[in-house]
Every structure is written in structure tokens, then in C-alpha cells.
Amino acid sequence: MSYQGKFRVWRGDDSGGALEDFTVEVNEGEVVLDIIHRLQATQAPDLAVRWNCKAGKCGSCSAEINGRPRLLCMTRMSVFEESETITVTPMRTFPIIRDLVTDVSFNYTKAREVPSFAPPKDLAPGEYRMQQVDVERSQEFRKCIECFLCQNTCHVVRDHEENKEAFSGPRFLMRVAELEMHPLDTADRVDQAQDDHGLGYCNITKCCSEVCPEHIHITDNALIPMKERVADRKYDPIVWLGNKLFRR
Amino acid sequence: MPELERHSFDVLVIGAGGAGLRAAIEAREHGMRTAVLCKSLFGKAHTVMAEGGIAAAMGNVNSSDSWQVHFRDTMRGGKFLNNWRMAELHAQEAPQRVWELETYGALFDRTKDGRISQRNFGGHEYPRLAHVGDRTGLELIRTLQQKIVSLQQEDFKEFGDYEERLRVFQEFTVTDLVKDGDRIAGVFGYWRESGRFVLFEAPAVILATGGIGKSFKVTSNSWEYTGDGHALALRAGASLINMEFIQFHPTGMVWPPSVKGILVTESVRGDGGVLRNSEGKRFMFDYIPEVFKDKYADNEEEGDRWYTDQANNRRPPELLPRDEVARAINSEVKAGRGSPHGGVFLDVSTRLPAEEIRKRLPSMHHQFKELADVDITAQPMEVGPTCHYVMGGVEVDPDTGSSSVAGLYAAGEVSGGMHGSNRLGGNSLSDLLVFGRRAGAGASEYVRALDSRPAVPEETVTEARATALKPFQQEGGENPYTLHMELQQSMNDLVGIIRRQGEMEEALQRLEKLKERAQSLTVEGHQQFNPGWHLALDLRNMLLVSECVAKAALLRTESRGGHTRDDHPSMDAEWRRKLLVCNVDGDRVSVEEKPQIPIRGDLLDLFDRTELEKYLTAEELS
Ligand SMILES: Cc1cc2nc3c(=O)[nH]c(=O)nc-3n(C[C@H](O)[C@H](O)[C@H](O)COP(=O)(O)OP(=O)(O)OC[C@H]3O[C@@H](n4cnc5c(N)ncnc54)[C@H](O)[C@@H]3O)c2cc1C
Numbered sequence: 001m002s003y004q005g006k007f008r009v010w011r012g013d014d015s016g017g018a019l020e021d022f023t024v025e026v027n028e029g030e031v032v033l034d035i036i037h038r039l040q041a042t043q044a045p046d047l048a049v050r051w052n053c054k055a056g057k058c059g060s061c062s063a064e065i066n067g068r069p070r071l072l073c074m075t076r077m078s079v080f081e082e083s084e085t086i087t088v089t090p091m092r093t094f095p096i097i098r099d100l101v102t103d104v105s106f107n108y109t110k111a112r113e114v115p116s117f118a119p120p121k122d123l124a125p126g127e128y129r130m131q132q133v134d135v136e137r138s139q140e141f142r143k144c145i146e147c148f149l150c151q152n153t154c155h156v157v158r159d160h161e162e163n164k165e166a167f168s169g170p171r172f173l174m175r176v177a178e179l180e181m182h183p184l185d186t187a188d189r190v191d192q193a194q195d196d197h198g199l200g201y202c203n204i205t206k207c208c209s210e211v212c213p214e215h216i217h218i219t220d221n222a223l224i225p226m227k228e229r230v231a232d233r234k235y236d237p238i239v240w241l242g243n244k245l246f247r248r
Numbered sequence: 249m250p251e252l253e254r255h256s257f258d259v260l261v262i263g264a265g266g267a268g269l270r271a272a273i274e275a276r277e278h279g280m281r282t283a284v285l286c287k288s289l290f291g292k293a294h295t296v297m298a299e300g301g302i303a304a305a306m307g308n309v310n311s312s313d314s315w316q317v318h319f320r321d322t323m324r325g326g327k328f329l330n331n332w333r334m335a336e337l338h339a340q341e342a343p344q345r346v347w348e349l350e351t352y353g354a355l356f357d358r359t360k361d362g363r364i365s366q367r368n369f370g371g372h373e374y375p376r377l378a379h380v381g382d383r384t385g386l387e388l389i390r391t392l393q394q395k396i397v398s399l400q401q402e403d404f405k406e407f408g409d410y411e412e413r414l415r416v417f418q419e420f421t422v423t424d425l426v427k428d429g430d431r432i433a434g435v436f437g438y439w440r441e442s443g444r445f446v447l448f449e450a451p452a453v454i455l456a457t458g459g460i461g462k463s464f465k466v467t468s469n470s471w472e473y474t475g476d477g478h479a480l481a482l483r484a485g486a487s488l489i490n491m492e493f494i495q496f497h498p499t500g501m502v503w504p505p506s507v508k509g510i511l512v513t514e515s516v517r518g519d520g521g522v523l524r525n526s527e528g529k530r531f532m533f534d535y536i537p538e539v540f541k542d543k544y545a546d547n548e549e550e551g552d553r554w555y556t557d558q559a560n561n562r563r564p565p566e567l568l569p570r571d572e573v574a575r576a577i578n579s580e581v582k583a584g585r586g587s588p589h590g591g592v593f594l595d596v597s598t599r600l601p602a603e604e605i606r607k608r609l610p611s612m613h614h615q616f617k618e619l620a621d622v623d624i625t626a627q628p629m630e631v632g633p634t635c636h637y638v639m640g641g642v643e644v645d646p647d648t649g650s651s652s653v654a655g656l657y658a659a660g661e662v663s664g665g666m667h668g669s670n671r672l673g674g675n676s677l678s679d680l681l682v683f684g685r686r687a688g689a690g691a692s693e694y695v696r697a698l699d700s701r702p703a704v705p706e707e708t709v710t711e712a713r714a715t716a717l718k719p720f721q722q723e724g725g726e727n728p729y730t731l732h733m734e735l736q737q738s739m740n741d742l743v744g745i746i747r748r749q750g751e752m753e754e755a756l757q758r759l760e761k762l763k764e765r766a767q768s769l770t771v772e773g774h775q776q777f778n779p780g781w782h783l784a785l786d787l788r789n790m791l792l793v794s795e796c797v798a799k800a801a802l803l804r805t806e807s808r809g810g811h812t813r814d815d816h817p818s819m820d821a822e823w824r825r826k827l828l829v830c831n832v833d834g835d836r837v838s839v840e841e842k843p844q845i846p847i848r849g850d851l852l853d854l855f856d857r858t859e860l861e862k863y864l865t866a867e868e869l870s
Binding site for chain 1: 288289290291292294296297306343344347348350351352353355356357358361362363365380381383385386387390394395397398400401404410441470471472503504505506507510511611614615618619620727729771772773774776777778779780781
């Protein structure tokens with residue numbers, strides 16, 4: 001059941017680093033994070049990795065496994081051949097701190113730039129009424145565990161540092177969509193999406209949706225509908241205004 | 249020595265889970281300059297893992313619900329050892345705290361008439377848990393996180409600085425509380441990333457650090473749960489109560505080994521999942537305790553009918569409080585009627601159509617599929633008990649969250665009293681909001697009333713730094729990972745779900761030895777993001793807290809809630825009147841008995857006398 005697995009793990013810091021080879025025990029049912037932990041406990045006690053719940057709920061242990069953005073805790077060893085060498089590297093889009101840990105502050109900055117939920121003024125707490133079908137659209141986006149794998153994989157910023165200023169990335173464009181589709185939000189989000197968060201940069205290649213560990217349809221359900229709303233608005237603002245005012 | 253980074257705030261909140269974030273919002277709204285410090289990234293605290301829901305008697309699904317009924321259920325769940333005032337405030341204020349989340353942007357699942365939907369859970373008389381599928385904790389933490397961001401946006405508008413009045417320091421670990429004489433003066437800790445030390449000066453500190461599960465081998469808890477807040481409070485001179493009470497959740501995953509302990513939400517049973525042993529028997533019917541006989545169905549037919557007609561049937565025993573179900577599973581496995589990997593079977597596939605299961609229990613479906621190759625819409629799960637929650641914690645004033653140390657507050661899982669000897673599912677998330685808010689207000693009032701701010705004595709800073717650096721200074725000592733594994737094994741085997749005098753005595757001896765060995769831990773590498781070093785520092789806390797658990801458990805010679813003694817199997821009404829209080833002197837834990845505060849008369853009147861007779865002494869009833 002157990003075997004000796006071959007691993008290459010990136011080690012280093014902001015001044016540089018390299019892949020380091022390890023041979024380490026792998027047991028039945030384990031995930032890649034288990035192996036990283038075994039390395040820490042037996043061979044590399046100061047190997048830096050960010051993790052928390054180890055149950056796919058917190059989105060801390062994002063990294064790239066054989067070049068593919070994934071959660072370390074949700075990647076089972078059984079998806080690899082026993083003879084395969086497994087390469088684990090940090091997310092490429094964010095600056096390195098050490099080993100597998102990157103500086104994800106870009107995401108927190110972008111989160112702060114999205115204007116918050118604007119509650120209806122005429123409803124007191126406890127008076128909110130919404131139908132399940134109406135909340136479901138935004139609920140899908142609220143499944144997001146902020147692992148930032150979509151941000152990492154998005155080619156608008158992946159190798160284009162220069163776009164980071166103007167582009168919030170799929171995670172936060174989806175946040176804008178979530179608020180736009182919230183049945184009781186009173187703010188106008190459509191122009192913001194285009195002007196402040198760079199929706200126009202997205203050319204719907206769906207890379208973000210593909211890597212989402214929560215299987216959220218980021219492109220189909222958030223980004224494309226937002227693009228449509230932007231297009232509608234440009235076309236006929238009166239229609240948009242009517243929709244917004246009389247939707248409730 | 250590099251220059252020490254220093255900050256000054258009015259209120260410091262340690263912890264960014266539900267309790268910490270709600271406390272921070274409150275302190276900020278009271279005009280305090282507030283900081284939140286947390287070990288992991290903002291938005292990733294352990295609260296994110298909560299699944300089933302948040303308990304609040306809103307009466308949206310069954311209008312007979314009220315705070316009085318919720319209060320009763322909570323006291324029953326805790327076997328009447330609860331701090332009644334906390335249970336009262338909690339039941340009264342939980343609905344307002346949930347509705348308030350909607351104004352922050354939360355999107356709970358809805359009833360047909362558009363209100364917040366509520367689901368059944370163990371020990372709750374009516375459907376009471378507001379929820380979002382089985383990812384309620386994520387909704388809670390994200391909502392509070394986004395509320396904090398909205399407050400920061402207000403500050404940006406007003407002052408041009410997002411962090412003018414509320415700042416989050418993430419991936420920062422507090423290693424010591426700092427005092428000026430008898431009162432709190434700040435905290436000392438390090439950045440995970442750089443390993444550099446920071447001193448925060450502040451007259452008030454709110455502990456919201458969560459639980460202690462990482463001292464046990466099989467646990468549903470994340471790495472953050474090393475009992476830091478419990479240990480910080482002890483070392484600062486505050487006391488802990490109820491540390492012998494640890495909740496073993498009945499249903500954790502048992503296979504594969506690497507995921508052993510990961511939680512299987514109680515909602516599976518709330519939504520109709522049944523427990524069976526290897527003989528295919530629904531064994532819970534054999535384990536209904538005397539005190540609950542009239543509330544639970546004694547046959548499958550009635551239990552099954554309850555799902556559609558709750559008014560005329562009693563609930564199935566799968567929904568007994570957690571301690572009862574955990575013990576029952578334990579007994580079945582011991583009797584040789586367990587599943588192949590040492591658990592029992594939990595099956596929801598026979599009750600609900602596949603589509604419905606995917607909808608109501610999406611993360612369970614996902615978790616089993618991804619981690620165990622089990623499709624819960626077609627197959628039973630294998631489950632067994634897992635260390636889940638600590639009822640014990642910092643002894644606080646119910647109304648303000650204040651500890652016995654001036655300026656030190658606590659809220660959430662790190663505080664003690666609210667849940668008595670056993671917590672009901674869903675009562676933690678509501679506890680976080682109710683008492684997080686109260687602690688935020690309490691700390692703010694305290695700061696406002698001060699006429700002078702405390703000053704940090706320089707020597708305490710020097711000392712704190714030396715303690716933190718010790719593992720680097722020693723050579724040839726042990727690896728912290730080895731010690732941690734031994735600690736987990738000892739606690740699991742000797743102070744676990746079923747306890748005996750001899751085993752706990754052995755545990756205490758082992759803890760003594762581990763404490764000694766911990767004196768000479770050695771870590772390799774540098775201070776920069778070094779997990780070995782972090783663990784070495786966390787171990788100090790885990791050892792101290794484990795000693796509290798073992799010592800208190802040894803003294804309490806009865807079984808109640810999250811404390812089961814093989815050698816003292818029954819509940820003893822005399823013990824209900826006693827709290828065990830832990831303090832620390834140097835590095836020694838002492839445990840003393842203290843009388844429990846008698847329950848206020850009008851609250852006692854909410855119960856039938858016959859029920860009270862099961863819990864209270866004749867003297868108390870006369
Ligand atoms: C899998 C699972 C499912 C659950 N489901 C439910 C449920 O459905 N309903 C329910 O009511 N309860 C549930 N619970 C229990 C509930 O989630 C927890 O009790 C609760 O979230 C604890 O919240 P908290 O705010 O006290 O602390 P946490 O959310 O644990 O936060 C602790 C914070 O303190 C920080 N911290 C700790 N030590 C330090 C330090 N030394 N320095 C700096 N920061 C520090 C951490 O980084 C973290 O930010 C569940 C628990 C688990 C494990």
C-alpha cells in the first residue's frame with residue numbers, strides 16, 4: 001500500500017530558489033498536503049507552506065502541482081502514477097515569500113476596491129424577504145473560498161504584472177456580479193465593473209472556471225452576464241434604468 | 249537586536265473568526281481604534297469550516313419557537329451546568345444577530361415566504377438553524393469580513409486611509425500578553441512571514457482564539473486550534489472553567505487515514521440520515537437515556553414519521569445530543585459491530601433522492617467523493633467520533649465578556665460557561681455573534697472609563713522575546729513534530745471520549761515528561777516563515793491546556809456531557825453545583841472547586857419540576 005514517491009518541491013525566497021528533489025513515503029488515501037507535511041516532519045522542518053483546514057474549506061493551500069493550479073489538500077495522490085515525479089511549485093502570479101508561500105495581498109487590495117453591499121434603507125433587520133430562486137444566483141458566487149487559484153491562472157495578470165493595476169481578476173469581478181444580482185442591493189454595479197475593475201480585459205477563455213475547486217461557473221454565470229449588462233447599458237441606458245427600478 | 253516594531257490601539261482583538269470579527273466591528277462602532285490579529289489569512293479562520301448552521305429562535309419555520317424554548321434546549325444539552333445568564337442572553341439575542349448579518353449582505357437559504365430558512369438539529373426542539381447549504385461558516389465569516397471592509401471603506405472616504413480606525417494584521421501570532429501591574433497593557437508576537445517581533449500597546453485585549461483540538465490525534469479542528477488564547481489567559485492570571493468538557497462529535501470521517509477526523513456535518517442526520525451498525529441495525533434506539541425518554545421515538549416507524557409530521561411524533565434518536573450519539577457509536581465499535589474501518593454506517597441515500605442530497609449537502613457530497621471515493625447519494629458513509637469543540641474556557645462576566653484580569657476579555661470558543669458540559673450544534677456560531685458583540689462593547693466601555701493608559705514595562709518585552717527565541721538557541725534537542733505527535737496520541741488514548749482514573753493519571757505523568765522535554769526543543773532554519781519554530785511555540789500552549797483538561801477530568805468523579813468516566817458512569821446532582829477552575833502558577837496548573845451560580849427563579853420556572861428533579865439536588869428544589 002505504501003510506496004516511496006518522488007517529489008520536486010520549489011524552495012527559495014524572493015531572491016531566488018530552485019526545485020529540490022525528495023523521496024518520501026506515500027500511503028493509501030493521502031493527499032499532496034499530507035506528503036508536504038511528512039517532508040516537514042522528517043526531512044525539511046522549515047519547508048514553508050500555507051494551510052489551515054485541510055478539508056477544502058478555507059482555500060489556504062493553493063499551489064501548482066505539475067504546473068496546474070490546485071489545492072494541496074484536495075489533490076489525492078491516487079490521481080498520479082506511483083512512478084511519476086510530482087512537482088510542487090508556488091502560485092506563479094503572486095510574489096514569493098518563501099517556498100510554497102506567496103504574497104496574496106493583491107487580492108485583499110482588490111477586495112477593498114469593490115463597494116460593499118448597499119442595503120435597502122426602508123427595511124429593518126428581520127424584514128428582509130427574498131425568494132430562494134432569487135438568492136441562488138449570488139449564493140453560487142458566495143461559495144467562493146478565496147483560494148485565489150482563479151486569480152493565479154487568469155492570463156490577464158498571470159504573466160502581465162502591468163495589468164494588475166486596472167484589473168481586479170475573476171474573483172472580484174464575480175464579487176461585483178454577486179452584488180449586482182443580490183435581490184436587495186441598491187447600488188449600480190455595471191459601470192463599475194467595466195470602468196473600475198477592468199471587466200473589458202476578460203476575453204472569456206474560462207481558465208478561471210476550470211481551476212475553481214468549488215466548481216463555480218465564474219465565466220458563464222458571473223462574467224458573461226456582467227458583460228451583457230455592460231453591453232445593454234451602452235446600447236440603451238433607459239432600459240437598464242427601468243430594469244433596475246422595477247425589478248423588485 | 250533589530251528595532252522592535254510597535255503599534256498602539258485602543259482595543260486589540262486576537263482572532264479573526266466569528267467572535268473576533270464581531271467584537272472588532274462593535275469596538276470600532278464604539279469609536280475605538282481597533283486592530284484584529286490572526287494567525288492565518290483574513291477570512292480563513294476556523295469558523296469558515298462550520299457547516300450546519302446558526303441557531304436562533306426566529307420561529308420562521310415553526311412559530312412556536314421562542315427564546316425560552318431555545319434557552320431550555322441549551323440548558324438540557326449542557327446538562328444544566330451552563331452559566332444560565334449566558335444561555336439566557338444567547339437565546340434572547342441570537343435572532344437579532346442573525347438578522348443583522350442580512351444587513352451586512354449575508355444570503356441565507358429561504359423559506360417559501362421569503363424568510364430565512366431553519367433546519368432541524370440535534371437537541372433543538374424546533375427547526376432552528378439558519379443555514380446556507382452546508383457551508384454556513386463560510387457565509388458567516390465572509391459576511392463579517394465584508395462588513396469590516398465596508399467600515400474600512402467608510403474610513404477611506406472620511407480620512408483617506410482604509411485603516412484609520414480598524415486594521416487587520418494577518419498571519420501574525422501572539423505569544424504573550426503584556427501587563428502593567430494588574431492590568432492588561434498589550435500583546436507581544438511575531439509575523440509569520442518574517443519572524444520579526446512586534447509589540448502592540450493597548451489597554452484592552454479581547455481573546456477570540458477558538459479551541460484546543462490540535463492536542464488530540466483525531467480531530468475536526470484546523471492547525472490554529474492549539475489553545476493559544478486559553479494559555480495566554482492562564483499565564484496572564486485569568487482562570488479557566490469547565491476544561492474537562494470536550495465535545496467529541498459523533499460523526500467524523502474514519503477513512504482514508506489521512507482524513508480521519510474531518511467532520512461529517514450533523515445536518516446529514518438532521519436531513520434524515522440514519523446510523524446503522526455492521527448488522528444493519530439502527531442501534532440508536534438502544535441508547536436513549538432516561539432523561540430523554542419522553543422526547544425521542546422508541547421505534548423506527550415513529551422516528552420516520554417525524555420527518556414529515558413533527559407535531560404528532562417524537563424525533564428519532566439519531567438526533568440526540570452529540571455526547572449521547574458519540575458514546576453510542578463508541579460502544580458499538582467496541583462491541584465488534586463496527587464498520588470495516590472502525591466506525592459505523594451513516595446513510596442518507598435511502599431517505600433522500602440523489603438530487604436533493606446534492607442540493608442540501610453539497611460539501612459533504614464533494615468531500616466524500618473527492619477524499620474517499622464514496623458517493624453519498626448511493627452509498628453509506630463510514631463515521632466515528634472526532635474531537636470537535638472545547639466547552640471549557642476563560643471564565644467571563646456574561647454581560648461584558650470581561651475576565652478576572654482588568655482589560656482582558658474573551659468571546660467565542662475560547663470562553664467558558666455558555667454551553668455547560670455539552671454544546672448543541674449551531675449554538676456556537678450564535679454564541680460567537682452574541683458574545684463577540686458584547687465583548688466588543690464591554691472592552692470599549694472599559695477603555696472609555698480609564699483615566700490613564702497602562703504602560704508596557706520594557707523588561708516584559710525582553711522576556712517575551714527571549715522565550716520566543718529559545719528554540720533557536722538550543723542544539724541537539726528534540727524535534728517539535730515528534731513531541732506534538734506524542735502529545736496527540738496521549739490525549740487521544742488517555743483523556744479521550746471515555747475516561748478512567750488510572751489512564752488520566754498516566755496521562756498526567758506523560759505530560760510532565762513532555763513538558764520537561766519541551767524545555768529543550770530545537771528548531772532548524774531561520775525565523776522567516778518557519779513552521780517548525782511556530783509549532784515549538786504552539787506546543788507550550790498545548791501542553792499547558794492539556795494539563796488543565798487532564799487534571800480537571802481526573803477530579804470530576806461523575807459523567808456529564810463531554811466528560812464520560814468509565815469508573816463513574818452516572819451523573820451526580822452534587823457535581824452539577826460545582827465548577828472546576830484552573831489557574832496557573834509558574835508552569836504548574838492548579839484546579840479548584842468553586843460553587844456554581846444558582847439559576848435565577850424565573851428561568852427555573854421554565855422547566856417542569858419532574859425534569860428538574862433529574863438534574864438538581866433535593867436541597868436546590870426545596
Ligand atoms: C468542521 C466544523 C464544523 C462546525 N460546524 C458548526 C456549525 O454548523 N454550527 C456551529 O454553531 N458551530 C460549528 N462548529 C464550531 C464552530 O465553528 C467553532 O466553535 C467556531 O467557529 C469558533 O469560532 P471563534 O470565533 O471562537 O474562533 P475561530 O473561528 O476558530 O478563530 C480563531 C482565530 O484566532 C486566531 N488565533 C488563535 N491563536 C492565535 C494567536 N496566538 N495569535 C493570533 N491569532 C490567533 C486564529 O488565527 C483565528 O483567526 C464547527 C466546527 C468545526 C471544526
